[in-house]
Amino acid sequence: xxxxxxxxxxxxxxCKNAADKILELLTLKYGNPSSLHEKGIEAENELKVARxxxxxxxxxxxxEIYFTSGGTESNxxxxxxxxxxxxxxxxxxxxxxxxxxxxxxSAYELERLGFExxxxxxxxxxxxxxxxxxxxxxxxxxxxxxxMVNNELGSILxxxxxxxxxKQNNSSALLHIDAVQAYGKxxxxxxxxxxxxxxxxxxKVHGPKGVGALFISKGVKILxxxxxxLQEERIRPGTQAAPLIAGFGEAVKEFGDINKRLVEIQxxxxxxxxxxxxxERIHINSACEAIPYVINFxxxxxxxxxxxxxxxxxxxxxxxxxxxxxxxxSHVLESALKDKKLIDSAIRVSFSKYSTKEDVDIFIxxxxxxxxxxxxxx
Amino acid sequence: xxxxxxxxxxxxxxxxxxxxGFEDVLLKNIRMxxxxxxxxSVSISQSTIYVLPVDDKSDIDNAVEKISKxxxxxxxxxxxxxxxxxxxxxxxxxEYLKDKLExxxxxxxxxxxxxxxxxxxxxxISAEIGGHILEKxxxxxxxxxxxxxxxxxxIRESGAYISADVFAGAGGLPVxxxxxxxxxxxxxxxxxxxxxxMAKRGVQLKAIHFASPPYTSPRAEQKVHELLxxxxxxxxSIELITVPFTEIQENIKNKCPEEFFxxxxxxxMMQIAQRIALDYNCKALITGESLGQVASQTMHAIACTQEPxxxxxxxxxxxMDKDEIVSISRKINTFEISIQPYEDCCTVFTPKHPKTKPIxxxxxxxxxxxxxxxxxxxxxxxxxxxxx
Numbered sequence: 001x002x003x004x005x006x007x008x009x010x011x012x013x014x015c016k017n018a019a020d021k022i023l024e025l026l027t028l029k030y031g032n033p034s035s036l037h038e039k040g041i042e043a044e045n046e047l048k049v050a051r052x053x054x055x056x057x058x059x060x061x062x063x064e065i066y067f068t069s070g071g072t073e074s075n076x077x078x079x080x081x082x083x084x085x086x087x088x089x090x091x092x093x094x095x096x097x098x099x100x101x102x103x104x105x106s107a108y109e110l111e112r113l114g115f116e117x118x119x120x121x122x123x124x125x126x127x128x129x130x131x132x133x134x135x136x137x138x139x140x141x142x143x144x145x146x147x148m149v150n151n152e153l154g155s156i157l158x159x160x161x162x163x164x165x166x167k168q169n170n171s172s173a174l175l176h177i178d179a180v181q182a183y184g185k186x187x188x189x190x191x192x193x194x195x196x197x198x199x200x201x202x203x204k205v206h207g208p209k210g211v212g213a214l215f216i217s218k219g220v221k222i223l224x225x226x227x228x229x230l231q232e233e234r235i236r237p238g239t240q241a242a243p244l245i246a247g248f249g250e251a252v253k254e255f256g257d258i259n260k261r262l263v264e265i266q267x268x269x270x271x272x273x274x275x276x277x278x279x280e281r282i283h284i285n286s287a288c289e290a291i292p293y294v295i296n297f298x299x300x301x302x303x304x305x306x307x308x309x310x311x312x313x314x315x316x317x318x319x320x321x322x323x324x325x326x327x328x329x330s331h332v333l334e335s336a337l338k339d340k341k342l343i344d345s346a347i348r349v350s351f352s353k354y355s356t357k358e359d360v361d362i363f364i365x366x367x368x369x370x371x372x373x374x375x376x377x378x
Numbered sequence: 379x380x381x382x383x384x385x386x387x388x389x390x391x392x393x394x395x396x397x398x399g400f401e402d403v404l405l406k407n408i409r410m411x412x413x414x415x416x417x418x419s420v421s422i423s424q425s426t427i428y429v430l431p432v433d434d435k436s437d438i439d440n441a442v443e444k445i446s447k448x449x450x451x452x453x454x455x456x457x458x459x460x461x462x463x464x465x466x467x468x469x470x471x472x473e474y475l476k477d478k479l480e481x482x483x484x485x486x487x488x489x490x491x492x493x494x495x496x497x498x499x500x501x502x503i504s505a506e507i508g509g510h511i512l513e514k515x516x517x518x519x520x521x522x523x524x525x526x527x528x529x530x531x532x533i534r535e536s537g538a539y540i541s542a543d544v545f546a547g548a549g550g551l552p553v554x555x556x557x558x559x560x561x562x563x564x565x566x567x568x569x570x571x572x573x574x575x576m577a578k579r580g581v582q583l584k585a586i587h588f589a590s591p592p593y594t595s596p597r598a599e600q601k602v603h604e605l606l607x608x609x610x611x612x613x614x615s616i617e618l619i620t621v622p623f624t625e626i627q628e629n630i631k632n633k634c635p636e637e638f639f640x641x642x643x644x645x646x647m648m649q650i651a652q653r654i655a656l657d658y659n660c661k662a663l664i665t666g667e668s669l670g671q672v673a674s675q676t677m678h679a680i681a682c683t684q685e686p687x688x689x690x691x692x693x694x695x696x697x698m699d700k701d702e703i704v705s706i707s708r709k710i711n712t713f714e715i716s717i718q719p720y721e722d723c724c725t726v727f728t729p730k731h732p733k734t735k736p737i738x739x740x741x742x743x744x745x746x747x748x749x750x751x752x753x754x755x756x757x758x759x760x761x762x763x764x765x766x
Contacts, residue, residue, distance in 0.1 A: 305721045309592030374592070375628040377727060 004316040004359045008204075009151050009181060009294055009350035015206040015254055018247040022208055025243035033242050034231065043242045050249025057252050058198070058215060059189045066232045067245050070212040071180040071201035072102035077214055077236065078176040078197040079106040079145060081222030083115055086142035089172055094136045095145045096120040096128050096157070097335040103145055103178055104331070116140075125287035126155035126336045133158070134165045141166070141173040148182035148193075152332040152348055154286045154294025156182075163194025174220060180204055180212075184255055185293050186262060196220045202244065206352070207251035211244035256353075265351055266292040268360060272349065275364040279371060285337060285346060295349045296333075298342040301376045307347055310370040316363050319348040380459045381438050383445060384532070384539060385427035388452035388549055404450040404552035407614065411448055415440035423535060424492050430459075442545070447612045449578050450555075451547030455530065457539040462496060464503075467531060468510040471540045475529060478542055479511065484521035487511070489531040496533045503531055549578065553614050556580030559692065560619075560655040561664040562647065563587050565601045565722040568666025568695055570609050570712040571703050575694040576664050577613035584658050585616050585766075586651050588623040593727070595720040604715045606766040612710065619654055620762040623647075627726060629748045636729045638744040640674045641736045644683045645745070650754055652689050654761065661689070668695045668703065673732035682741050 005013065014022075025046060031039030033047050048062075055062040068074045083093060095107050097119045107117045118136045120128045128146070137144060144166060148159050159177050166173050176197040179188045184205035190198040197220070201212035216222060216235065228237030269292035276282045276297055285296040299307060304320030311318055333343045349363070385408070390400040405420055408427065412418045416436025421428050429445070431438060438456065445454055458474035460466045479485065489503040498506070507529065508520060532539045559581045561573040573583055587602045599620065606616050630642050651663050667675045674683070684691060695703055707713040 303593075303721065305595055306593050309595060312596075313592060370592075375631045375727075 001315040002362065004362050006349045006351065006355065006359065006363060007317045007319045008352035008355070009348065010319055011203045011209065012206045012352050013354070014203075014208055014247070015251055017254065018207050018250040021250040022243045022247040025246050029242075031242075033240050034229065046246040046249075047240055047242055050245045050252075053249040053252050054200075054213060057183075057188075057255060058200075060191060060215060061218060063233075064190075064215050064218055066214045066216055066235050067240055068212050068214055068236050069210055069241070070203070071100065071178070071199055073236075074199035074201070074212050074214040075100065075102040075145075075176075075178055076106050077225050078199060078222070079103060079110065079143070080225055081235070082143045082174045082176060082197060083110050085222045086172075086174060090140035090142040091116050092138065092141040093117045093143045093145070094120065094133070094141055094173070096122060096147070098122050098126055098128075098150050098152075098155075098332045099145065099147055100151060100178060100180065101331075103147070107145070122150075122155070122336045124336055124338070125285075125290065126150045126153035126332065127287065128157055130158050130161050130165065133162060134169065137166055137169045137171050137173060139170055141169075141171045143174050143176060145176040145178065147178040147180075148188065149179075149185070149291050149294075150332060151181045152294075152330055153296050153336060154181075154290035154292075154350075156186075156289065156291055159195075160193050174222075181294075182291070184252070184258070185265075185291055187258055190215045190217065197222070202248035202251060205251050206254070207248040208244045211241055211248050213248075261353055262292065265353075265355075268292070268351060268355060268357060269295060271357060272360045272364070275360065276367075279364075279368055283342060285333075285342065293351045297347055297349075298337075298345045299347065299371065300341055300345050301371065302374055303344055303377050304346055306374060306377070307345075307367070307370060310374060311363070311366055314366045316366055318363070319350070320346065381431070382457055382459055382539065383429035383438070383441060383454055384457050384541065385429065385445065385454040386452045386547070387425055387427070388450055388547060389551055390450050391425060400450070400552055400555050403554045404448075407448055407450070407552055407554065408445070410614065411444045412441055415444060426534070428536065445547070446545060447548055448552075449548050449550035449580065449612065450552035452549065453544055453547050455541040455544045457530075457532075457541035460538040460540060462493070462533060462538050464498070464506060467503075467538050467540065468507060471507055471529060471531070472510065472514050474540055475527070475542050478527050479515045479518055482518055482526035484519050484525045485511065485527040485529060486520060486522045486525040487529045487531060489533070491533045493533050493535050503533070507531055548612065551578070551580035553577050553580055553612075554582050556582075557662075558582045558584060558658070558660045559662040559664050560584040560586055560651055560658065560660040562651055562666075563602055563605065565598050565605065565716065565720070566666070567700075567707050567713060567716040568668060568671075568703055569664075570605045570666075570710070570716065571706045572664050572666040572692075572694050573606075573609050573616075574612055574706070574710050574712075576692055577609070581662075581664075583609070583613045583616045583664075584655070584660055585618045586654060587618060587620050588647055588650075589620050590622075590624040590627045590726055593624065593627065594722050597718070598720040598722040601715055601718055601720060601722075603764070603766060605712050608710060608712045608715065610766055616766045617658070618764045618766050619658070620764070621650055621654070621757050622760050622762075623757065626750065626753050626757065629750075629753065631727045633747045634744050637731060637733045638736065638741055639727055639729045640732050641679055641682055641741055642745050644674055644679075645686060645741070646750055646754065648683050648691070649686050650757060652687055653754075653758060655689060663687070663689055663691045665691060665693050666695055666703075667693045668698055668700070671700065673734045676734050678735040678737070679733075682736050682738050685738060 031043040033044040174196040177195045178199045180201045183200040198215040203209040283298045417432035419430045460470040487504040487508045489500040530541045563569040
């Protein structure tokens with residue numbers, strides 16, 4: 001049975017070149033990048049290469065890239081680092097209800113520490129309006145943290161307008177964009193977006209798990225969360241995970257033409273949606289304008305887990321929501337969809353550059369079989 | 379210095395003429411359990427079990443951990459062995475308890491002379507050891523009522539033993555002295571606790587789990603494995619039988635009235651469990667039912683699930699509150715596993731309004747819409763067995 005992996009928003013397969021590179025650093029170029037000797041320089045050079053590849057992909061300076069252990073750490077660093085650095089300018093933080101848990105939980109903690117946090121509500125497609133953003137930002141606002149693409153619904157949020165809104169509202173707030181689900185799928189140019197801080201992660205783009213980065217725009221000062229050596233300009237001390245970072249670089253090197261691929265994936269998405277719509281009672285939760293890499297739909301007839309395991313037994317892998325909240329109800333779907341029946345039966349299919357029409361056909365056939373065979377829940 | 383464990387038997391000592399049999403099972407259980415943490419010699423004399431490390435690889439700390447989970451033990455202590463003369467006992471006591479006595483303010487000595495050939499009587503032994511300790515540790519005083527440290531000196535046939543730490547044992551009866559029983563385990567909080575409680579009364583456990591993929595999660599099965607692993611630290615290895623239950627559940631859902639789903643499902647589960655239990659030589663079933671906890675655990679409902687059975691069903695949690703059950707599950711470290719949120723056989727197709735007072739006649743009527751016999755046979759043919 002061919003493996004059909006359609007859960008690429010959870011994580012992706014590591015591409016061959018990245019895997020080779022990681023092995024090379026683990027076994028040959030294993031030096032500590034901070035060591036003065038040749039073995040250290042060898043590893044440091046690999047870091048430099050990766051840093052410049054990633055900087056290039058973001059159209060930014062290499063000195064604006066700070067490597068971390070992944071999306072969660074980057075988001076924590078961005079929120080806490082910015083909130084404490086800007087404390088003297090105000091007390092208000094603006095974010096949305098549909099952020100990743102690493103942003104939301106950080107925000108809850110900041111609230112406990114005395115900050116005022118505003119959580120913007122999404123519409124049923126997971127879209128947050130410019131007006132709502134504008135209404136929430138005032139002079140007292142020190143940080144706005146908004147995701148570029150929602151991980152569960154694929155909605156594309158209007159992050160490109162936020163910096164302008166901040167200025168219009170006479171606020172000096174920093175803008176943090178969580179671009180984990182956008183990076184590699186659409187063009188992410190932090191300077192163009194007006195981002196002060198921007199989070200990316202390797203394992204969503206065919207790199208390894210355990211590494212990510214935070215873009216910090218030149219001149220923006222945030223405070224570190226951990227303390228130690230001189231690595232990453234002391235913003236993120238600790239010996240760099242050189243093998244993982246080098247693997248990250250290799251994966252980014254293979255991005256290719258992002259816009260061209262977006263068109264291809266759009267075709268795949270449209271094909272898949274048209275097939276889904278032919279099945280009984282399927283409700284597409286993602287908007288037409290959502291990023292085509294993600295399709296969220298509800299069967300309305302079966303609990304998400306039933307379909308997930310039915311497909312899993314056939315070597316087809318989809319998600320019932322965010323993979324981070326194992327079995328618990330998704331806060332994103334609760335906030336956007338509201339209807340219990342839609343939430344309880346929601347399935348997310350997410351593509352990667354390796355997804356094919358054949359994959360979609362196999363998935364649709366299995367799903368259609370399942371809908372016929374399985375016993376409906378209430 | 380040679381450290382040993384002295385184990386005091388629990389209820390076993392009350393077993394009259396059967397006592398020997400109980401002791402043998404307990405010794406076997408102790409040996410089995412210690413095998414994993416090194417080489418120990420285990421022997422019994424005068425109602426005390428002696429555990430002696432045979433070589434350097436045998437870690438006494440790990441042995442303590444294991445012993446604390448073996449049923450049939452009232453208490454045990456770590457002790458230092460000495461020769462049966464006062465000079466050696468004094469010297470060993472002083473060295474062995476040095477760390478404790480240096481930081482304590484008060485102490486007392488208790489002595490027990492099981493070997494009556496020893497020339498001094500118990501109070502004389504206590505007095506002399508106490509005098510020696512006072513001399514060597516000038517900052518410590520005697521307090522016979524509320525001492526920080528109680529030094530126990532035991533003179534036995536095999537030697538003299540000095541100890542200061544007495545630990546409570548797990549209590550109960552040695553596993554294997556009370557036949558076999560089969561516990562129905564879903565993955566929730568209650569059934570592992572029920573299993574543990576019956577193991578405590580000497581029951582050797584088998585377990586049965588109903589899986590309904592794809593409606594239930596493979597993780598629910600994994601969860602059951604983990605739960606049983608935790609229970610097995612007390613009960614010894616458990617044979618787990620997993621029953622493929624999908625077809626039966628689909629039939630119930632499709633053909634029976636909704637309000638009776640759960641009660642019919644439980645009746646069938648119990649019948650399958652009884653049949654498999656008989657095949658596996660079990661004499662009873664065990665469930666985690668607690669009266670009134672949910673619709674299927676009311677007196678009416680229990681009567682309905684009991685009706686097709688001939689085997690006794692043990693329900694050790696029947697009179698317990700949820701918080702009492704939770705506190706045991708925390709103690710035996712199953713709680714954290716139990717609360718992981720995966721779909722299991724009990725959460726699939728739960729009716730919106732289940733009957734809390736089902737009447738057998740109507741349940742049977744509802745059940746008769748499906749011929750379950752061949753489905754049950756098929757289920758039993760396809761069970762999976764795993765040793766945990």
